Amino acid sequence: MKDFRGWGRAILPAMSESTEEPGPSEPSLDEQIAAYQREFRDLDPQVEQVVSALGRLNRRMNVAYGRQVAALGISNAEWEVLKTLVLAGAPYRLGPGELAKRLGLTPAAMTHRIDRMAGEGLVTRDRDENNRVRVIVELTDEGRTKWLEAMRMASDFEEDLLQDLSGDERGVLGELLVRLLRRVEHAQPDAGGRLTDLD
Amino acid sequence: MKDFRGWGRAILPAMSESTEEPGPSEPSLDEQIAAYQREFRDLDPQVEQVVSALGRLNRRMNVAYGRQVAALGISNAEWEVLKTLVLAGAPYRLGPGELAKRLGLTPAAMTHRIDRMAGEGLVTRDRDENNRVRVIVELTDEGRTKWLEAMRMASDFEEDLLQDLSGDERGVLGELLVRLLRRVEHAQPDAGGRLTDLD
DNA sequence: CCTTCTAAGTTTAGTGCTAAAGTCTTCGAG
DNA sequence: CTCGAAGACTTTAGCACTAAACTTAGAAGG
Structure with a gap:
């Protein structure tokens, strides 16, 4: 095989953030949570749903941002x-x-x-x-x-991403995320990985 | 200067995901949104809050995961x-x-x-x-x-992260995130960056 | 002044990644 | 049966990054 057809646009030029685009055979979110529960009884599926969805969402978004700014000739x-x-x-x-x-x-x-x-x-x-x-x-x-130019593309993309959410839902989502963010920003994991409040 | 004290634990060994830990002088989320609005009138602050919080949250979490698994001797x-x-x-x-x-x-x-x-x-x-x-x-x-071992640390950390959210709030957050995820997973950005439905 | 210290950047060595070329096995057609 | 093509890695070259050493300008003390 001369070149990796099939790896084509999936692999982007090096970027500063996560740009991993999971392959098509990756299990669905629900399958993933079910599989982890089989292997690890203590797992809280509600927590796992939030955390895994956050992770996947971010990876997809970073890939999308990368593609968009690449169209402007920048990384x-x-x-x-x-x-x-x-x-x-x-x-x-x-x-x-x-x-x-x-x-x-x-x-x-x-x-x-x-x-x-x-x-x-x-x-x-x-x-x-x-x-x-x-x-x-x-x-x-x-x-x-x-x-x-990049900002215009990004904000169009972001508006599209949130298209299915009502104004109220957007507000609730933003507020909940900000609360999580405060928890990580104002706390540091201790040796055991637990978050200890700094203030 | 012999070594970069101050870059100490902030810089982690190369990892597959974003591990950028923003410095302390990074503007707060609210300051950031206000600054972008000054420079770019069309910005929807509600959308920007969701998207920026998502991004920051993920970066912090990846740094935390990196630190935790490093304690187990793996990257x-x-x-x-x-x-x-x-x-x-x-x-x-x-x-x-x-x-x-x-x-x-x-x-x-x-x-x-x-x-x-x-x-x-x-x-x-x-x-x-x-x-x-x-x-x-x-x-x-x-x-x-x-x-x-890593899973145990991660799930403790994740439970701590969501500590301030009630069961209902966790459910709402999970559901909203899954809806966003579906939007990015079942759609591909077109040439203009807009998401076009595949189904 | 003339060290010595410290801060701000740059340079060097080594790692992990992508892209593209190369190797080796298997499969299919003549 | 043999040869060509395709598939599944592996290897090579080059890039971006970290860690640590180095360079130079300004600050502090004698």
Whole structure:
């Protein structure tokens, strides 16, 4: 076999987030929960449903985002950088270290990502004139345009994703997710994996 | 600086899923939504809340899973393989190709992952006697034990995560997530990124 | 000033991944 | 029966990332 036909569009270029697209033979969510229950009696199916659906949903969404931004000629990794710079607000500047922290990368990885993106004209990289140890990464107009295009695609996609949910349901879902998020953000797993409150 | 103290445990060994741990200076969810709205008027804050909370939640959870299974001496990537083999049911066997499809990896990556895991005694790799082109990857007793230990930690963690939600709320959350999941699983984004129904 | 320390980035080595080429077995047609 | 094609991995090349070493600018102390 010359090339892996069948792996075609399933395999995306490297991205910063999970892009695993499960194959078609993956068991359905219900089958999966039933199988785990057979092997592990203590499993709470309600908890497992929430957690597994969250995981699958996110993987599918990341694949979809990757495909969409790829159509704009950027990778998901690059899109993350654009988003972070826009979030910082005008004049859309951050240092490599700060960018690395926010994206959860090492400074080394950031150096290379900025190299690429500067080469593509999405950002500029300059030394800070006031403190020549510091480097300033700034969004170019082209980068800002790319971000806007990607944002438009993403928000259309997200609106479609939630299409089947009523306004009330969207509100409830958002509120429940925010409560879970607070639980993970304001707590750290202890040695046993249990979440211990920090405040 | 000799080593990057401060990047310590935040950076985990490579895993199959997103393990990016956002730094402490990342804006809060509300700040993020407000910032995006300033830059992009068409944004629906309710949709953005759901989607962003989903994304953040998943990233945090993956970091937590990674830390937990690391305590058992396995990586998140290895745990994914163990889960997939257990899901296949006794006698816990699958070929590399099938494993790769279900995990969303290329066969090449699977070859190397199986090498490592066979070296660690978590699985065995043998040629199929009936069809010598095929290879059979089978979970060892040690691999099964590791899976069980990881599963126990994971389900404790998941129970803790949902601790603040009542039974009813868990049910509602699960149901809403399953509906979103169905929407992404039964539809494919078209060229414009819109989801088109397949059935 | 002139060390010494520390912070911010960059460089180097090694890992795990994808894409594509290569190997080996089996199957099917002539 | 033999040859060609297809299937199921494995190997090779190249990329993005982490960990750790290195570089250089500014800060602190004598």
